[in-house]
Amino acid sequence: MIKKKVSTVSEALLGVDNGMTFMLGGFGLCGIPENTISELVKLGVKDLTCISNNAGVDDFGLGLLLQNHQINKMISSYVGENDEFERQMLSGELDVELIPQGTLAERCRAAQVGLPAIYTPAGFGTEVAEGKETREFDGKMYVLEHAFKADFAFVKAWKGDEAGNLIFKGTARNFNPVMCGAAKITVAEVEELLPVGSLDPNQIHIPGIFVQRIFKGEKFEKRIEQRTVRKRD
């Protein structure tokens, strides 16, 4: 067993620096690496490029890094629900690259599995494809999209073991698995960190080989962005 466990978030984030590119898992506020984000705010590293489907809300998730002016560039598919983001984007402080959600996922996965680029039909004929190589396969047009290059991938899982094996819960899975191993160093924060042998190998979503460091998150707020309910009869 190769041990991946670190005891603290600060140990997990050793080596993060100004100007780096980070991948961060999560969809909206669901399945985001909350403890890592809090620590990045504390560390104050800046001029960051963040690859993440969304940019959090004003006072939670990646919104906290934005408030602190730590992000230079966001690569996302959807960035609504965030006033500070909007202000920084319109004033030109923040560089934003919007890309289709499936393309975002696949550019992560390409990096994870050693593919330099992929062809996708998404965005063909739109401004997303401008300046990009296109090619026809079986009568349909595709756009060449390159694998991301990132320094760190920060992911959140439900359960993990000391060997870095991960299990996700519900839709908190989202982009987290495809970011594992897609950067030079992958750091996983988990709700439950178990000794090796505690997880059934049949149930593991991401093998520990894709994870360099794993730690138990101190606190998970798990904020809900749109609380929708129905009345009992």
Place this chain on the structure above:
Amino acid sequence: MSLSKEQIAQRIAKEVKDGYYVNLGIGIPTLVANYVRDDISVEFQSENGVLGMGPFPFEGEEDADIINAGKQTITTLPGASFFDSSLSFGMIRGKHVDLTILGAMEVSENGDIANWKIPGKMVKGMGGAMDLVASAENIIVAMMHTNKRGDSKLLKRCSLPLTGVQCVKKIVTNLAVIEVTNKGFKLLERAPGVSVDSIKDATDGTLIIDGDVPEMNL
């Protein structure tokens, strides 16, 4: 009488067939789930990674880890599954999802769709819309026939930045059901009490009228 948003959803629900996997966009499309016949088996997919979506949870039973692509808390039905974003778009791109229903700002008579960006306004992003429209075999657009200024949303050419090209197959609006053909918009049905002429007036693109156009059956 032009249809309400609920009635547009009700009409689209009739396009949902037994055994379909369906992806519903935000807005009117979300309402479609409320009108699908209960004697057929249908599974709803949400691109953030769930198949087999159920209704909203009862108060007090919300789970922050179970949401839809609109970031709303949801439940799952027996037989549901969760998966990552890559596999989710894989099932869309791979044409395993049978039907995609989404909203639009504009549709052109050759099936181009614009629904993500208005120049000069804050751009929030395309989310999964570009992947969905580029891949899905069967795309139905749910929208009002005209915008708030009264301008037609069914155009010869879209004026807004495109989300996808030549992809829309059918459009259901408050006035009509329209099929996108290689000759233009073909009027299939009209809303109860709405005349062919008023649909023609509200349509900027080429409208093909072939014989008697029946009223919709909700």
